Amino acid sequence: NAGVTQTPKFRILKIGQSMTLQCTQDMNHNYMYWYRQDPGMGLKLIYYSVGAGITDKGEVPNGYNVSRSTTEDFPLRLELAAPSQTSVYFCASDGRVQGASGANVLTFGAGSRLTVL
């Protein structure tokens, strides 16, 4: 059981380049999230999805795009990389039923460290 898998683990980009961070989960979870972690800043929500075909912005969405064509995959795209996007990115999922109340535990991937120079 792989859980949440992120690729690549590390990447260096030049300013203005584009790339996609891949995230896939094999737990059939409906909810998926992208967070970024900056030093001393905790985890900030970039985008989230409550199911295939449905995505929405989180706290810090500028400069990013997402899609959710399948339950398993939730890629994060950076179109024009900027130094401010240097960060560690975490994908997460939880298995709640859409519309249900309460809270579920998030399962995180191992992270993708991105440096923009």
Next chain:
Amino acid sequence: DQQVKQNSPSLSVQEGRISILNCDYTNSMFDYFLWYKKYPAEGPTFLISISSIKDKNEDGRFTVFLNKSAKHLSLHIVPSQPGDSAVYFCAATSGTYKYIFGTGTRLKVLA
């Protein structure tokens, strides 16, 4: 606007002693709180949680206390072990999809 705050960026504790990690929140709508533990080069992993209808939840060496009137929660680790050395994040949610995380506290347990 930091809705969930962990004011101590780091904490050092002797092995065998108690570790107390604190977390404050500002949003009174939060009704569920979680603690995550993170080792270097790994993703955060769930540790323990508490619903707002409780004031204490215990799981082995880990206990979380919630003081709703003070909007404060704390994580107690007794006894602390070197393997507990990690960054600890508290998170809060109002029962929806959004989990708001604190900035983390780096715990170092000294052997």
